[in-house]
Amino acid sequence: MIAFGPWAGAYIGILALWSLALAMRRRPTLWKGRSLLILNVGFALAVLVTAIACGERPDNALAAFLVSIVVAGIIGTRLWLLFHIDRAVAEQIVEKCLGQTLAKYEMDGDRYTVHTAGEDMTIEIGNVPPALRIRLSGGRGSKKAALIRSLFGKQFCGSVPTLRVRT
Amino acid sequence: MSRVAQSLEVTCSPESLMNYIVDVTNHPAFIGPLKSVTNIKGDVKKPGTGWDWVYSLAGIELSGKAETVRFVPGKEFVYKTTTGARSTFTYRADSAGGKTRLSLDVEYDVPQNALGKMQLSVFEKLNDQESKRVVENLKALLEE
Numbered sequence: 001m002i003a004f005g006p007w008a009g010a011y012i013g014i015l016a017l018w019s020l021a022l023a024m025r026r027r028p029t030l031w032k033g034r035s036l037l038i039l040n041v042g043f044a045l046a047v048l049v050t051a052i053a054c055g056e057r058p059d060n061a062l063a064a065f066l067v068s069i070v071v072a073g074i075i076g077t078r079l080w081l082l083f084h085i086d087r088a089v090a091e092q093i094v095e096k097c098l099g100q101t102l103a104k105y106e107m108d109g110d111r112y113t114v115h116t117a118g119e120d121m122t123i124e125i126g127n128v129p130p131a132l133r134i135r136l137s138g139g140r141g142s143k144k145a146a147l148i149r150s151l152f153g154k155q156f157c158g159s160v161p162t163l164r165v166r167t
Numbered sequence: 168m169s170r171v172a173q174s175l176e177v178t179c180s181p182e183s184l185m186n187y188i189v190d191v192t193n194h195p196a197f198i199g200p201l202k203s204v205t206n207i208k209g210d211v212k213k214p215g216t217g218w219d220w221v222y223s224l225a226g227i228e229l230s231g232k233a234e235t236v237r238f239v240p241g242k243e244f245v246y247k248t249t250t251g252a253r254s255t256f257t258y259r260a261d262s263a264g265g266k267t268r269l270s271l272d273v274e275y276d277v278p279q280n281a282l283g284k285m286q287l288s289v290f291e292k293l294n295d296q297e298s299k300r301v302v303e304n305l306k307a308l309l310e311e
Binding site for chain 1: 311
């Protein structure tokens with residue numbers, strides 16, 4: 001049997017390092033829930049490959065843990081969090097993206113409603129200390145909505161280090 | 168040099184199309200891998216005006232410089248990259264019976280070292296698909 005303890009410790013260690021790397025950033029950073037899903041699926045696969053290689057199976061606690069982190073990853077796939085940025089700057093960036101995509105929109109409190117050729121898209125910014133939660137929903141059937149999402153994502157550093165090469 | 172060309176009709180005036188395209192800070196909105204355009208040194212409509220760009224490809228960010236070659240209001244915008252693999256982008260707008268025909272023509276040096284084992288035809292096909300996405304994205308932005 002492959003024991004729960006060491007693997008759970010390794011997983012917590014990875015999350016701790018990732019959190020530390022995020023905390024040490026100074027530039028506005030976008031954390032996408034999809035990256036947690038990739039980590040969790042990769043971690044579960046690593047455990048399964050190890051189990052197959054050793055000819056053993058995970059104990060019940062480890063199996064339940066793997067299922068729970070994959071499910072948590074799936075649930076959080078659409079979650080976007082912004083770090084190292086205040087709300088006013090985040091709103092300015094949203095409005096800049098809407099301007100650059102020639103979007104027609106209305107602002108009602110904390111919510112932007114973007115009119116597209118398909119379903120309207122809504123953009124909401126919420127506080128989830130120490131981060132801001134940004135939710136871009138709707139816009140099905142609209143290419144412009146997809147382009148707004150893409151452009152917004154480009155305004156920030158990613159949550160994992162990126163290699164930059166000067167050409 | 169290799170070359171890709173795409174065109175399609177857009178429901179807007181040639182002037183509004185070219186005014187949108189000549190603002191190079193808008194380019195990350197319709198060029199998928201282009202992450203940012205910064206440090207514009209002057210009026211982009213004037214030949215020789217330069218700017219910095221960052222492309223994001225497969226998790227690696229490539230940064231470089233580009234500059235305006237030519238701008239004809241309501242008609243044409245040409246710029247070239249001046250670092251790394253050389254390329255020239257030509258956007259044209261032609262009136263077409265109440266609509267505008269948008270054409271994108273890209274000439275580029277094929278980076279032989281970067282190609283590795285990838286066949287030239289595959290590389291060109293990828294560029295062809297990307298340029299098609301660019302004109303389709305422009306159409307969506309200007310019409311939706």
